[in-house]
Amino acid sequence: MTRALAPVVVLALLSGCSIVRRSTVRDDWAATDRSKVKRLVVLVQPLPDGQEKAGELFARIARRYVNMKRDFLVKQEKFAAAAPDLSSLCGGEDAIEGVLLLSPALTRKGDGFEIEVKGSLKRCGDGREAWTAEAGGSFPTKDSLLVEVTKTYVGELGPEVEPYVAPAMNVLRPVLDTLPQPQLTEQDQDEKIGLVD
Numbered sequence: 001m002t003r004a005l006a007p008v009v010v011l012a013l014l015s016g017c018s019i020v021r022r023s024t025v026r027d028d029w030a031a032t033d034r035s036k037v038k039r040l041v042v043l044v045q046p047l048p049d050g051q052e053k054a055g056e057l058f059a060r061i062a063r064r065y066v067n068m069k070r071d072f073l074v075k076q077e078k079f080a081a082a083a084p085d086l087s088s089l090c091g092g093e094d095a096i097e098g099v100l101l102l103s104p105a106l107t108r109k110g111d112g113f114e115i116e117v118k119g120s121l122k123r124c125g126d127g128r129e130a131w132t133a134e135a136g137g138s139f140p141t142k143d144s145l146l147v148e149v150t151k152t153y154v155g156e157l158g159p160e161v162e163p164y165v166a167p168a169m170n171v172l173r174p175v176l177d178t179l180p181q182p183q184l185t186e187q188d189q190d191e192k193i194g195l196v197d
Contacts, residue, residue: 019171023133023178033130037098037123038182041076041089042066048104048164049113055079057153057161058168062102065173067195071181073188074100074195090124097124100179102172106164112140113167119175135175139167146170 026033042062047055059077066074075094078084090096099122107114116136120129142150143166150165184192 019137019174020133020135020178023131023175025131025180026129029130029180033098033123033182034180035183037121037130038071038184038188039073039075039095039097040066040100040121041078041094041096041098042074042100042102043084043089044077044079044102044104045081045083046103046105047079047081048115048168049106049108050081051160051164052079053157053160054106054164054168057157057164058102058104058172060153060157061165061168061172062100062176064197065176066100066179067192067197069177070179071184071192072100072179073184073192086122086124086127098122098130099124104168104171106167109138110140111142112138113164114138115167115171117171117175121179131178131180133175133178135171137171139170142166143170 042059044055044059044062048058056079059079063074063077066072075096078089086099089099101120101122103118105116114136117134119133121131122129141163146166146169149169150162153165154162
C-alpha cells in the first residue's frame with residue numbers, strides 16, 4: 001500500500017511547486033469559441049520592468065511559442081505601457097478574432113527577477129475571457145539551457161534584452177502551455193505554416 005501511494009505523494013509535492021498557480025478555461029470553450037477564436041494578437045501590458053524592449057521581448061517570445069506549440073494563428077505582437085482599446089486590436093486585414101493579453105510584473109531579486117504573469121484570452125467583439133491563468137516565481141538572468149535562445153533575441157532586439165530572456169522564457173512557456181487548443185480547418189493549417197519562424 002505504501003508503494004502505491006508514493007507516486008501520488010510525489011505528484012502532489014511537484015504540483016505544489018508549479019510555476020502556474022491557476023489556469024481556467026470557460027466551460028463552453030468547445031461549443032462557443034474553439035472554432036471561432038483562432039487568429040490572435042499578443043499584447044504585453046504593462047511593460048515588464050518599465051522597459052519597452054522587455055515588452056517587445058515578452059511579446060515576441062509569446063507569439064513564437066504559441067505559434068509553435070499551440071494551434072492558434074498569432075498574427076501580431078504588441079506591447080504597451082497602458083492598455084489600448086480592445087476593439088482597436090481586433091479585425092483588420094489579419095482578421096484578428098482574439099487578444100492574448102499578458103500582464104507581467106517584475107521585481108529585481110539578487111541576480112534575477114521575481115516575476116508574476118497574468119494571462120487572459122479575450123474574444124473580439126464582446127471582450128469575454130475564454131481562458132485565464134496566473135504564474136510566477138524567481139528566475140535568474142542566465143540559464144545554461146537557453147544560451148543560444150538568448151543570443152538569438154539579443155541579436156534581434158539588442159543587448160538590453162539579455163537579462164530578460166531566460167526569466168521570460170521560463171515563466172511564459174508553462175503558462176502558455178495551459179491555453180486551450182482551437183480547432184483549425186485545412187485552410188487554417190496551411191495559413192499557420194507561414195507563421196512559424
